[in-house]
Amino acid sequence: MSSSADYLRRYTERADQALHACLQLEGSCSSHLLSAMRYAVLAPGKRLRPGLCYATGELFDVSDMLDAPACAVELIHAYSLIHDDLPAMDDDDFRRGQPACHKAFGEAIAILAGDALQAFAFEMLANQRILSADRTLTMLRILAHACGSNGMAGGQALDLDYNPMHGNTADIETIHRYKTGALIKTSVELALIASDSISQATRDQLLNFAEIFGLAFQIRDDLLDHIPANSANASVSTRSEPDYTAADGPAKAMERLDNLYNQAMEILRPFGAKSEGLRAWTTALLNGLPRPE
Template identity: 45%
Template sequence: MSQVSQTDLPAFLRDCQQRCAEQMALHLNNLPYMPLRLTEAMRYSTLLGGKRIRPALVYASADAVADSTPADADVAACAIEFMHCYSLVHDDLPAMDNDDLRRGKPTLHRAFDEATAILTGDALQALAFQIIGDADKIKGELRLRMLRVLAQSAGCQGMIAGQGIDLAAVGKSLNVDELETMHRLKTGALISASVELGALSAGCTEPQTLEALRRYARCIGLAFQVQDDILDVISDTAVLGKTQGADEARNKPTYVSLLGLDGARRKAGILVAEAAEALSSLGPRARMLDAIAGYITSRRH
């Protein structure tokens, strides 16, 4: 990233969105022997919008431990965003949340069909691992660590476990600790992986630095979900790009339902403050990570 964008969060986020989208398009354009409809569905679910918060965290984390953003950060950014997009495609399916809108457009199973959506999610998940595995410019030991981080965050120790808890919790009462466990897995795990993968892509293996980044990531991962719960109440469908009030309609437990709107806002503020404290040992190079933490709880979609 440019040094100018390092002091300007909106510019930095735009740079990240453009850089990641260009790299993702390259990967999708290089897929051999793909049925045209499946290729179109993969492009539809990945390239037509999105905040790209996870890639931005990859790049910001790499910047925080290196003098400049390494090219290898593109590998991590694309892998984490393909994994995230797969999760959205499957999360929207009739058997899961049965949503009609995603990023202001019809969800993939509505725009194409349910079978194509399932295959698209499967293909994007596999592609995320393939991108890292094929990155022969990254040392083998680092690639193995990156693959392990991605697998743990996306699978039964992370996102999938959280999704399972979420499905089982519909119509049931959860306390705040149980809700936190669910969201640390469902949403927070991939966000944490984004930060760690960014550091690893820059060659950082220093235990204290990685632990500081993990503490930061745990805080913002939860803060992201708290803000999502708030927006589901106060925003509208046109701004969100997805159906407003969907959680309440499905009788899902949320931070707003448990803490109230003001309580949820206080929770988000506390988490952002804790994230900033976790970064204190990293100095000024971590300023963009700090800025992203504030953005997460001030965004409107």
């Protein structure tokens, strides 16, 4: 595991540098608002979404061109965390080892910081000059769709309306597919837009990989909450959220996770050495889970 962790640290560092650089360029008429935006984005994170974008780019030697889309997905992710943590939503007081944005800056500024980060993600992607106008526009279409009512925001709405008394595994998978899966899939898909040399079949396989990754990532997240050492550290939400393990039990969820992990690794196999990055993410995040009690 430690060599995989070392490998992934390169992506995290690259994403951190790119995020610092793009937020350095961003000005604001309100220094208060800009502080809240920086606070939320630059808090330590593993930078999974930029990492998946960079690692997918390595399959086709276009990783160098991907700082703007990689940052854009992370900015969107950061905005979604700010809004999800609000009292009216999941009401979480802590995020990434620090007080949630609304605890540090107040609810109003937190709402605006999320709003401004969403706009900034699109502005920053639209302003990049490395990729052609056509490719950039395609990326903007995909990213905007993933954020909207048939993507992340729609998934969060489904999540809020979820009733654990009447929910089943299929419902929970649907929520996960929109709420977290859409942006994870987009992280991979944006990297595919940067290259000409990808067949439709290969593209479909990698989008399938991304969907599997997104779902497995969420199942593992639900499983981790069932391990006492982790649940003690977990943020305490007042709402009963959809939980994959609650619907079918942890053993079934573990079996599903193993199955998805194997499928994901199988898709990556033909890419050989170039898929080392994606395999490292897959192994680090979808495998090696401490067994639930």
